[in-house]
Amino acid sequence: MLFGTVTDIKGGISLFLKRLTKKPVFNRSLFRKQLLSYFITVLIPTFMIVSVYSYTISEDLKSQLKQTSDNSVQRVSKNIQDMIDQINYFSLQLSFVPDMNRMLKNPSQFTLYDYYQLKEQVRNQITSSELFESVYVYSALNERFMTSGEGLYDAASFFDQPVLDQIRQNADKSFWYEVRDDYITFYKAIPVTETKPLGTVVVNIPKDRFLHTIYNLNNSSDHNVYIIDSNGTAISSISEAKQNAINRLAASAALQKIRIDNQAYFANTQAVQDNGWTVVSLIPYEVYKELFAKKMSKLMLIVFVVFLIGLAIAYAFAVRMYNPWKKIIEVITASGDNKPSSDEYLLVSGAISSMMDTIKQNEPVMKDHLISDILRNNVTDKISARLEQAGSTFPHPHYAVIVAVFDALRPEDEEDPQRKLIMYSMVSETLKKYLPAEGTVLDRSKLGFIVNVPESGMDASIRELIHQCFAEMNAVAQEELNVSLQLIVSDAGSPERLYVAYEQIRRMLNYKAVINRSDVVFVQDHTSELKFVYPLLLQKQLIHSVTAMNPGKASQCVDELFQQYIYKSKYPFEKLQGMIVVLMSSVLNELLKEGHDIGSLNDEVDIFKLNECRNNDQLYQFMMEHISKIIGFLEAQQDKQVTNQYVAKTIAYMEAHYTSNLSITEIAERIGVSSGHLSRTFKAETGKSMLEYLTEFRINKSKELLNSCNDSLHEIGQSVGYNDVQSFIRFFKKYEGMTPGEYRKST
Helix, strand or coil: CHHHHHHHHHHHHHHHHHHHHCCHHHHCHHHHHHHHHHHHHHHHHHHHHHHHHHHHHHHHHHHHHHHHHHHHHHHHHHHHHHHHHHHHHHHHHHHCCHHHHHHHHCHHHCCHHHHHHHHHHHHHHHHCCCCCCEEEEEECCCCEEEECCCCEEECCCCCCHHHHHHHHHCCCCCEEEEECCCEEEEEEEECCCCCCCCEEEEEEEEHHHHHHHHHHCCCCCCCCEEEECCCCCECCCCCHHHHHHHHCCCCCCCCEEEEECCEEEEEEEEECCCCCCEEEEEEEHHHHHHHHHHHHHHHHHHHHHHHHHHHHHHHHHHHHHHHHHHHHHHHHHCCCCCCCCCCHHHHHHHHHHHHHHHHHHHCCCCHHHHHHHHHCCCCCCCHHHHHHHCCCCCCCCEEEEEEEEEEECCHHHCCCHHHHHHHHHHHHHHHHCCCCEEEEEEECCEEEEEEEECCCECCHHHHHHHHHHHHHHHHHHHHCCCEEEEEEECCEECHHHHHHHHHHHHHHHCCHHHCCCCEEEEHHHHCCCCCCCCCHHHHHHHHHHHHCCCHHHHHHHHHHHHHHHHCCCCCCHHHHHHHHHHHHHHHHHHHHHCCCCCHHHHHHCCHHHHHHCCCHHHHHHHHHHHHHHHHHHHHHHHHHHHHHHHHHHHHHHHHHCCCCCCCHHHHHHHHCCCHHHHHHHHHHHHCCCHHHHHHHHHHHHHHHHHHHCCCCHHHHHHHCCCCCHHHHHHHHHHHHCCCHHHHHHHC
């Protein structure tokens, strides 16, 4: 249905165009080209919108199908988990049967009558459940099976030997399953209350009963959902072709398209938690195609209407636009009465091409491109003449370069695409009020200007003008545009050395970290050969305050450093930035000398990231943050040492006085800290409470006495710190799973 609709639309459009072009006005070749261009202008966005909308429809349908499939898969997965939980609950019930525990622990004292009574109890528990076909209880100590229906068997005569093989092969597991021809057999170690299982309960469930329960547990139809075990074997009834196709599926959260017996399906998979099974839902691809065709038929009807409207609009525009071109053709042919030639388009195109060539020969190079080329040394001769040709007439013979650097004060403004153009317009207009200037946009946050000055160098009067200009534009930048502004100004010289001045500024901008956020920087002021005096005393004071973990003193050192060297310095910027690197490195080197392992600190304190600082305010924050991290590292090291000492003293005291009646308060007083702090510290360091540690130590000592002497339980309990024998027995059983007397007998 969908493809028929598309064909009908194409045929209708073709017939309509043939009839329309038979009209006299279409005999003009230029008119046909105009109509075609306008019509294509309508068709291209239409086809793009149709493509996007078709893709959206397809994805929405897939999403709907996947949601429906997910619901089915999740229901089946939950039902499987519920049944496994039922088996676990059944095992837990058996674990609490007294006779079951007695049989597993002391099978030699268990009579046949006792087995009969226990078998009846098990049978009564499974009779109420129609799910379980049969249950075996395996005793590991005597290798016997007690079945719910047949009776008692030893290992050699047991009728279901594959079950015995499974138990022996998986002795170290607490729960597993086996898919057999007609049954699904689940194995659960019992009793679940013991740390070391003494037997295994085996539950046999007919496969068809299991699947029927899984699919219908929620009163829903999930028969297109298949269950695959961890070995890739289908539990559900499934054809071999489907089995092979499902086994080739990759684990994915998205729908996967597969083919089975020349039919396409969408497959959705989900792993069942804990048991390694996979639930697979197959959705016939025909369902998707039918839904997609219905939606696309409506869309193509809309497209057909849009085509007709677009054709009408294109025809109207072509008729309207052809009349001016007709007059141009008449002028070119110099004959208003003569009929234009059939090659009208080539005639007009040639005339326009000739006219454009004439315009290009006399068109000046765009000013901003010219300024950019001059600064980048792409224009090396007759610079003054080239500027004049571009319409920029400068009265003075000397030129300087000014680079304006702006940064957003708020992070959300950094990606504003309009801000660059607004800044350029504002800076350019303000600068031209004070000095003759032309500029260009260099990159995202830099603007370049060539300014014309009367004398070489940079005398005081020009500096004053530039400062006044900066004050005006900086006020607008901060108050109205939320940006900070920096001006980097070169010396004035001949136009041929403009690129040299620009390169000096570019090198200086590599050290933005030591430049004020809003300031005018003259290159000449920072190229002097002043002898650089390294702040050795400040370095020693900073190292001392950091190693002494005194953040206040460290902050004072950084403040003094910035006041003396950064904010008002005339030193070259590269020396100032290098000074910061050496200073921070010396602090880390001092930590190494003191024996600290700063491997983890190196990931947090990266000195060379100061190159990312845009001004000295950010550099100040960078230094303070890194110094704070270093001090925090030292404090953590100190706290850890103190904590280790407290815990070691506590353990030593408890092991030396475990025979006494100890309390946390008494121990804390001996160590010299509060009881609450000691308890938290001990727990955090050892993972155990103080009482747990002391109890385990006492129990271990009592086990040594039970093995080595014949003292009474009362005497042994007192010797390990228990005045009450009942308390000793209770704690011993809690930690060992048996009473002291049972332990003595077992050893």
